[in-house]
Amino acid sequence: MIKIEHLKKAYPNITPLQDVNTEIHDGDVISVIGPSGTGKSTLLRCINLLEKPTEGRIWVNGTEITDPKCNICKVRQKMGMVFQSFNLFGHLTVIENIMLSPVDLLRKSRQEAYDEAMRLLRMVGLAEKALNYPDELSGGQKQRIAIARTLAMDPDIILLDEPTSALDPTMVGEVQAVIRDLARTGKTMMIVTHEMNFARAICNRVFYMDEGGIYEDGTPEQVFDHPVKEKTRRFIHRLKVLELDINSKDYDFLGMAGEISTYCNRNQIPPRMASRIQLAFEELVQQALIPSLESPIIHTAIEYSQEEQATKMTVQYNGPQADLTRSGDELAQAVLKGAAAEITYNTQEDRDMANQVVLTVRS
Numbered sequence: 001m002i003k004i005e006h007l008k009k010a011y012p013n014i015t016p017l018q019d020v021n022t023e024i025h026d027g028d029v030i031s032v033i034g035p036s037g038t039g040k041s042t043l044l045r046c047i048n049l050l051e052k053p054t055e056g057r058i059w060v061n062g063t064e065i066t067d068p069k070c071n072i073c074k075v076r077q078k079m080g081m082v083f084q085s086f087n088l089f090g091h092l093t094v095i096e097n098i099m100l101s102p103v104d105l106l107r108k109s110r111q112e113a114y115d116e117a118m119r120l121l122r123m124v125g126l127a128e129k130a131l132n133y134p135d136e137l138s139g140g141q142k143q144r145i146a147i148a149r150t151l152a153m154d155p156d157i158i159l160l161d162e163p164t165s166a167l168d169p170t171m172v173g174e175v176q177a178v179i180r181d182l183a184r185t186g187k188t189m190m191i192v193t194h195e196m197n198f199a200r201a202i203c204n205r206v207f208y209m210d211e212g213g214i215y216e217d218g219t220p221e222q223v224f225d226h227p228v229k230e231k232t233r234r235f236i237h238r239l240k241v242l243e244l245d246i247n248s249k250d251y252d253f254l255g256m257a258g259e260i261s262t263y264c265n266r267n268q269i270p271p272r273m274a275s276r277i278q279l280a281f282e283e284l285v286q287q288a289l290i291p292s293l294e295s296p297i298i299h300t301a302i303e304y305s306q307e308e309q310a311t312k313m314t315v316q317y318n319g320p321q322a323d324l325t326r327s328g329d330e331l332a333q334a335v336l337k338g339a340a341a342e343i344t345y346n347t348q349e350d351r352d353m354a355n356q357v358v359l360t361v362r363s
């Protein structure tokens, strides 16, 4: 249904898309992943012509939309876009936001647009908010409204650009649930997301973007579990394993807690386990190791396995060979034991960081 040939998008200083070639089939649900700045948003924006491609051709359902004679407005109506920031009209109620385009662009009667809007609001679980203004809603609710508004145009394809990344972690789930339902209806979708388990649950295809194009394309199993190319492998590893390095007593503790929280989100680690990971890190690294080491060098790797519902935290540190999981006060000890199902210590002289603690976080 969508065919892209030699798509190039150049900005004055940078050319994020050098040569994109692909075919997207009806009903494909594609997760687009990749490091920041590799042109994921640019690709979505070129597909619905929010950006004018520098070179190359795009066909949608047999119509070449890059043809200058093509009616862009008609094309855009067939493509819904959901952004990170919801872009709702603040001066309109929820229901008016959803009815606006169907009435203005599709020339639907107000009654017809209203009925359809209410149906969609029920679908996203927000019928009771029809008469509220966007400001009165939470971020997660606003994004669900934005999705309903997109659906009101009955698009052939829905493009979602990091739809949950601006949300408070507690609201990610409700928006993902709506997107998951949508993916089951057979709609063609492209979604930029870093949330690996979510992507795995909804998509049949993954595009890994790098080096100016689609660098690797495959099923979620292929790309997430057996990536073929080196850069994909490194990127997937970074999604799966969080590595934290500390080289000073004055390291940014809150910054690292934030990284852990982002990691837990991305991997959809259940909240209880996520808070135990934070606790284990705080008690082991911040309370036990940092005060005991003169000039700390600490490497922490956190790896969550969805299959086993388990998280392994490996902490390596310098200094004399000593099991510091037993230092710290009694309360800290108790907290650490509460968070960890198992703690093992071992030491190896020839390593820079001679001490290693492996901790299994309780589920």
Ligand SMILES: Nc1ncnc2c1ncn2[C@@H]1O[C@H](COP(=O)(O)OP(=O)(O)O)[C@@H](O)[C@H]1O
Pocket (backbone or CB within 6 Å): 011, 012, 014, 016, 035, 036, 037, 038, 039, 040, 041, 042, 043
């Ligand atoms: N309108 C623009 N003008 C100039 N440069 C842009 C514009 N939009 C994006 N870029 C640049 O293009 C590159 C790719 O951006 P983007 O598609 O947003 O990446 P991603 O979504 O993968 O993070 C970035 O280096 C970005 O700064």
Ligand SMILES: [Mg+2]
Pocket (backbone or CB within 6 Å): 040, 041, 042, 161
């Ligand atoms: Mg982007």
